[in-house]
Amino acid sequence: MNQLVERFLRYVSFDTKSDPSNKLCPSSPGQMTFAQALKQEMLEMGLKEVSLDNNGYLMAKLPSNVTYDVPAIGFVAHMDTAPDASGKNVKPQLIKNYQGGGIALGDSGEQLTPAQYPDLTSLHGHDIITTDGTTLLGADNKAGIAEILTAVAYLTEYPEIPHGDICIGFTPDEEIGRGADLFDVEKFGAKWAYTIDGGPVGELEYENFNAARADVIAHGVNVHPGTAKNKMINSMNIAAQFQLMMPSHETPECTEGYEGFYHLGGAEMSVAKSHLVYILRDFEREGLEKRKAFMQQKVDELNAQLERGSVELQLTDNYYNMKEMVEPHFHVIEIAKRAMQQCDVEPMIKPIRGGTDGARLSFMGLPCPNIFTGGYNFHGIHEFITVQGMEKAVEVIVKIAQETAAE
Numbered sequence: 001m002n003q004l005v006e007r008f009l010r011y012v013s014f015d016t017k018s019d020p021s022n023k024l025c026p027s028s029p030g031q032m033t034f035a036q037a038l039k040q041e042m043l044e045m046g047l048k049e050v051s052l053d054n055n056g057y058l059m060a061k062l063p064s065n066v067t068y069d070v071p072a073i074g075f076v077a078h079m080d081t082a083p084d085a086s087g088k089n090v091k092p093q094l095i096k097n098y099q100g101g102g103i104a105l106g107d108s109g110e111q112l113t114p115a116q117y118p119d120l121t122s123l124h125g126h127d128i129i130t131t132d133g134t135t136l137l138g139a140d141n142k143a144g145i146a147e148i149l150t151a152v153a154y155l156t157e158y159p160e161i162p163h164g165d166i167c168i169g170f171t172p173d174e175e176i177g178r179g180a181d182l183f184d185v186e187k188f189g190a191k192w193a194y195t196i197d198g199g200p201v202g203e204l205e206y207e208n209f210n211a212a213r214a215d216v217i218a219h220g221v222n223v224h225p226g227t228a229k230n231k232m233i234n235s236m237n238i239a240a241q242f243q244l245m246m247p248s249h250e251t252p253e254c255t256e257g258y259e260g261f262y263h264l265g266g267a268e269m270s271v272a273k274s275h276l277v278y279i280l281r282d283f284e285r286e287g288l289e290k291r292k293a294f295m296q297q298k299v300d301e302l303n304a305q306l307e308r309g310s311v312e313l314q315l316t317d318n319y320y321n322m323k324e325m326v327e328p329h330f331h332v333i334e335i336a337k338r339a340m341q342q343c344d345v346e347p348m349i350k351p352i353r354g355g356t357d358g359a360r361l362s363f364m365g366l367p368c369p370n371i372f373t374g375g376y377n378f379h380g381i382h383e384f385i386t387v388q389g390m391e392k393a394v395e396v397i398v399k400i401a402q403e404t405a406a407e
Contacts, residue, residue, distance in 0.1 A: 003153065004390055007146040008129070009092055012138040017087040018080035018176045025182060026056035026172035030087075031079050038079070038145070038170060045153060047168070055182045056172035061165055061189070062152050070164025070405045074193030075151075075397060076357055076368065077144030078174030082379040085136040092137060094387075095128045105381070108133025112382055119200065119376055127387040137383040139375035144196035145170060147373060147390055151397035163401040165189065171357055177318055180360030192332045192367040194400065195358040201389045202345050203372035204336055206326040208352040208359045209260070209281040210288040211318040214295050216242055218311045222272040232271065233309040238302070239267070239274035242311055245298045258283050258351060262291065283321055283351060319355050322362035322369070329367045335407070336371060339399035345392055371396065 014034040019027040026032055039052045047060040056079070064070055081087040095103055100121070103112040110133030114120040131137045148168060155161055167190040171179040174197075198205060220235030246262055248254075255261045260282030268275045278295070282288040292315050299313045326332065337347045352359075358368030374389020 002387075004146055004150045004394060005094075005129075005387055007150060008139075008143055008385075008390065011142040011146055012090045012092055014142075015088040015090075016080045016138075018083055018173045020083060020176040025178065026080070027176060027178070028080070031172045032056050034079050035170065035172070038149075041149070042168070045149070046156065047152070051187075053182075057183060058170040059184075059188060060168045062155060062163075062168070064164040065159055066162045066164065066405055070407075071191040072165035072167055072189050073401065073404050074167035074169055074188060074190030074366070074368075075148045076169045076171065076193050076195045076361070077148055077197060078141045078171045078179050078357060079145065080173050080175050080179075081136060081138050081142075082140065082175040084379040085381055086134070087136055087138055090135045090138055091132040092129050093132060095130065098123055098126050098128050100124055103128065103130060105130055106132030106134070108381075110381060112384060117377065117382070123386060126389075128384055129387065130384040131381050133381050136378075136380060137375075137385065139373060139383055139385040140378035141174070141197050141373070143373040143375055143385055143390055143393075147196055147393040147397060151394045151401075154394065154398055155401060161398065161402055162405040164405055166401055167193070169193070174357050177355070179357040180364065183357070183361060183364070185361065185364050185366045188366070190366060192329060193358070193361065194332075194336065194397075195356045195368055195370045196373055196393060196397065197356050197358075198352075198370050198372040199375055199378070200348075201372050201374055201386075201392050202340065202348040204333065204340065204347045204349050204369065205352045205371075206333055206349075206369035207283060207323040208319075208321055208355050209283060210285050210320050211355055212280040212288055212292060213316045213318055214278040214280055214292070215314040215316075216276040216278065216295070216299065216311060217314070218242065218274040218276075218309065220272050220274075220309045222270070234271050235274040235309060236269045236271065238306065238309050238311055239269065239276055242298065242302055243276065245302065256353075260287055260291065262295075279318075281353075285320065319359045320363060322359040322367075325362035326367045326369055331407075332367050333369060335400060335403050336369065336396070339396050339403050342399055342403075343392060343395040345396060
């Protein structure tokens with residue numbers, strides 16, 4: 001088994017599921033356990049300036065091997081996995097030389113099929129790593145970590161490949177939107193960086209959604225149902241009325257490309273109080289502001305209609321489109337494109353229908369587009385990744401370092 005695959009399979013054994021209900025950083029103890037193991041590995045690799053702070057941010061550096069000035073560049077990945085599915089006791093399975101058809105996920109009864117996931121039709125002959133159908137895999141983003149460290153190990157083994165300082169940063173809690181909150185850009189030391197956190201081979205992304213959270217809170221009155229007439233105000237009915245006022249065609253399942261959406265992501269319901277949590281997404285800041293205004297308009301309309309009870313809206317901006325911060329430094333994208341092309345990878349420049357640490361970091365003074373890992377179907381039990389895709393990511397990382405030194 002090659003070094004890259006061995007790393008990845010070892011990393012996914014760590015339960016690093018982040019916890020949005022915990023305000024501490026990192027939000028789950030498994031992330032720090034994983035960070036400590038990675039720190040030891042990086043020390044054993046001979047990396048310099050290896051540091052792990054109390055909040056779970058892990059950094060290191062591979063020093064330049066050239067005598068001329070080369071900008072320090074960075075590679076960033078996150079250690080946590082999404083709260084959407086369990087990351088405990090992950091049991092990956094390796095399907096060698098996939099030749100088509102369905103892939104049974106262990107004994108779970110779950111399958112990956114080309115009918116449901118057409119990407120499989122282009123992966124004949126590839127080695128595919130899947131889950132056993134009971135947990136997520138953790139390719140998002142332990143594949144990125146494995147790829148970065150394998151690329152750095154390769155550069156160490158072949159010192160004839162010229163490169164400047166390579167800064168490495170592994171973050172906690174990206175999946176719950178906090179990955180960049182306590183990231184020390186000055187300490188990191190890079191002029192620009194790349195998150196290795198994308199999907200299929202060739203993805204190169206420097207646009208992402210502008211994002212906001214909307215909390216819609218419906219207020220009612222609870223009274224014993226036996227004596228409730230003209231007294232009870234069921235907040236769940238108010239919440240349901242509000243949801244019916246939202247545009248049914250502007251949801252994640254009905255949109256693609258540059259189309260934004262409203263997404264009802266969670267709810268806590270009771271007679272006296274109901275809480276709906278929406279995420280709002282739009283690639284244009286003006287579009288995000290219009291979505292926020294639309295929700296406020298609907299809250300106002302519903303309050304005007306209600307004879308009893310009320311509804312309120314709380315809006316919080318989360319992150320913005322990194323495009324406005326990356327485009328002034330477009331050479332960062334050009335280097336990545338050239339690196340991909342030299343590795344026989346066709347760059348697929350597309351918007352991220354989500355966010356990454358790089359989106360936040362770009363607004364903190366570190367231009368930081370996103371590059372593929374070779375993974376698919378993140379955040380669920382159908383997550384998988386190809387060994388060949390991971391190997392291409394390693395090649396591209398090495399080539400980016402080489403191209404930067406050649407500029």
